[in-house]
Amino acid sequence: MTGGALMLLLIGLAVIAWAVARARAIRTRAPGQRFASLPSQGGWFVALWTLLPALLFLAVWTFVSPAMVTDAVLATPDAAALPPPGFERATILSEARELGAGRSFGAFHPLARTLAPAYAAAQNRHDWIATALALLLAAAGFLYAYTRLRPGFAARTRVERVTMALLLAASLVAILATAGIVASLVWEAGRFFGLVNPLDFLFGTHWSPQVLDPRDPGANLGAVPLFWGTFFIGAVIAMLVAIPLGLMSAIYLTQYASARARRWLKPTLEVLAGVPTVVYGYFAALTVAPAVRDAAVALGVTYASSESALAAGLVMGVMIIPFVSSMADDSLAAVPTAMRDGSLAMGATPSETIRRVLLPAALPGVVGGVLLAVSRAIGETMIVVMAASGVATLTANPFAPTTTVTRQIVDLLTGEAEFDSPKTLAAFALGLTLFLVTLLLNIVALRVVKRYREAYE
Amino acid sequence: MSSSLVPQLPIAGAEPAGRTPTDWTTPASAKRIARRYAAERRFRLLGLGAVVLSVGFLLFLLATMLGQGLQGFTETRVALPIDLRGRLAITPAQLEGRRGDLALAAAGLEGAVDAAANRAFAGQGGAAVLSEGAWLRVRDAVKADPSLLARPFMLAVPVGSDIDVAHKGAGTAEAEAAAARLPLSRGLNRTFLSAADATDPTRVGVWGALKGSLLTMAVTLALAFPIGVLAALYLEEYAPRNRWTDLIEVSINNLAAVPSIIFGLLGLALFLGTLGLPRSAPLVGGLTLALMTMPVIVIAGRNAIKGVPPSIRDAALGVGASRVQVVFHHVLPLALPGILTGTIIGMARALGETAPLLMIGMRAFIAAPPGGLASPATALPVQIFLWSDEVNRGFVEKTSAAIVVLLVLLLAMNGVAIWLRNKFETRW
């Protein structure tokens, strides 16, 4: 029985259990007696006991079963022909598994074809065992709970305890996800640094993963050009666009615009953040990059590419504007009007008030917003994939092609990738670096806002 | 005032060398003030300019996409004279239902159509003028009206990609000249919204990618919404103030700021690698995007729950409701509009995400819409990305048209979210 059908069956059984238990609770009520809990809560109690043990079992089974099936196959006589444990063996087993499950129709290794029926048989056997055990657990759970149902039974407290556990579990998913990200990144990056010297990676200036010397893979995996490209496009060019436009927009909207204009313009600026990045990337590649190249040619720049850092950086900057303007807007609005009034009452013009009083007071929030914007920019992928280059260079010429960390992650994992090669694992090392840097930026941004914010009464 | 509480006040008249009172009427003073006002005007203009420029970028982007995209919804057709008499071994009775499709194909309809084109457009390319799917148009016409088997008729069929591009003004000069000599017309491209990916730009459609996106969104919603809402309820209503709760909060805030490509790497390593789930399936895409969307829902949910006044909780407790009942019977229904708004916005963000889906392999050429949650699929933004890479000039307008479809969807989702927010604005 397939997983989906089994789940549906279990849920169906739980629903029946709920109805039956509830009916019993109603039936056994002594007239005039108060309930310790409602009949439906009795129903929930029994339903949960029917469903949860079986679900837990299935969850554990999904993790444990594939290994057991593989072991069963390895025990068959055909498996003696397998090569020793390693990459080739894993490939053959994987192909056999796919064949046996009917998910693919051809295999490269003849051995895979012979093993496929064994896989199918073992998988089938395990599936039936799982189904039987799950149903058994459901029945056992049902009987146990059903016999406990009596008038006066505090089903509600039990049910509510389970509910609380569910709530807590949901919250823990967040921790699990973070832990999962860190764990998988660190694990794969660890494997990478087993093959490549971390110093070569972090400080090397030559990046061409297409040509890897098997004896010294680290020589061509120096990530400094990527770090530079990411910084140049995301933290320099994009910020040169986003900070002036974002900050001045926020200033205009909070200090000069009428309430009605502000009500329309502020959401319009937010729309810039809602446009999917693939659209920005396409627009950058289609319209902006050729224009930049034409401009470069007109200016007489020698090395003008149509995959320039400037094109990607410009569009990225436009995308980032709302991040800067939103935080700046909030910070400016949080400065008490008494401050503004005090300055105006002394005969300062509104621009002097903004520049000398409001902006310095709102500065922590603005800086925090800028840091968050930088963090967003360096993590951006699609714009650089579509508009920037894949060739790593270390140049300060904005018209030259440059690549970034995110672009390389995509390029490295494209195409036929053997999972254990330095090329593929390098992507995880890059991912780990990116994760740590954005994490750091976010923490610093929050710290800046919290510590330096003026405590207005 | 005798003994002064303000001891250091100088007695009026006896004070340190004073300054001359300011004379506001000197020309120097007037010039200074004029300069300040000029600076004020410039500053204000700068602010206005920034807003205009930013909004202008947005409008320019949308206009460009729309301008090119609308063309993608049209197709160029050529008026083809066809005479099937004596060329097809088929009777009208065989044209019923799906068997009719097979029968016509077996009878050589495609060849007959090509032959007709060769006759009509000899010297201008013959059958090359037609799109590969042109004969399907003839097939549908014949099925609808079997009398066409017995007489010559004229049908507007879609042209090939080169002529299509030339007719829309983006081809080479000679191609456009050649196109001018053909009896061409423009019509609505109905296949764009119902077909899947193809190699010929005149035959591509977004439905394959759209269905993949919808399936992925369904998985994302099914996972992220319950977990997000339950986590938000826990953190706001029940969590004690201890280190574990702080850790959860920090995790959620950090997750919300992690670049989306990292989630793709996680999906690749965990779901595809360790768990061995099928590559490029909506299930895996949904799982990955659910991890990304969950923090957004938690944060929006917490804000919505915070907005429910404590007086309602107190009232419920006072009647004897248990803590769980207070939350699920009272707080949750009142916070639901805010939660839904945040969820829709989070889902809109997930709909536009490309990078994580690339990582888990949804970038293959999928020629048919996905069958279920575990079949290979692609998503709309990924389709846009793939088409943008195509060399054939005809894909430019299709890419823009797909972008238009995506933007319309996002606009609709955000519109619903805003409508929800306005309708259920806090009433207390």
Place this chain on the structure above:
Amino acid sequence: MSNHPPKMTAEHVNVFYGDKQAIRDVSIAIDQDNVTAFIGPSGCGKSTFLRTLNRMNDTVPNARVEGDIRLDGQNIYAPEMDVVQLRARVGMVFQKPNPFPKSIYENVAYGARIHGLAQGRAQLDAIVEQSLQRAGLWNEVKDRLGDSGTALSGGQQQRLCIARAIAVDPEVILMDEPASALDPIATARIEELIHELKGRYAIAIVTHNMQQAARVSQRTAFFHLGELVEYGETSEIFTNPREQRTRDYITGRYG
């Protein structure tokens, strides 16, 4: 009484917030040498009226001021009148001390800087010192001019705001309930300060504390529901008011 012409005059002033009328046909004169107190129950419009004198109502979106208000004979609402200059000549101290989040020095120097009143650092230092001296704050802060202005106590902050206003060399100082947020000792210091400043600046002070008005002012105006009910010598207003409403307010029948 005063032998100079009034520093500021107001005639038939009406103030509207949208459709609501806040000030109804008020005419009053502020003398050069006196402290003029505006008293009345809360919401009677005294602060609103005060703010018309330095056009701070311009910053409120739907406020409209009608009438004739003059500084030294010049209509301050005339188009030729430069509002920036006006606010330098007519300074304001607010109810809640609002020092800028800058150093003490910078707070006081701010006005002098923007109006270009000092050439060079030495002159600026002199202005800062003199302003702080006149506000009675110099000895307390002269060693820590670099400290943040918001780190001072409430009373010190208010004196800092007064020093800030003095630094631009105003002719009139408007005070909107300057001591209502302060404790009694700080209040007493402010009142002493007002007494000292009286000779140099024309002062108009809004207060809801009648005893304070009696202590610091020479002339008092009683506002009620947006109207100027009575205006005269402080001693007469408090001992022998002409209007019944004034008498009722003074004796505490409402407030």
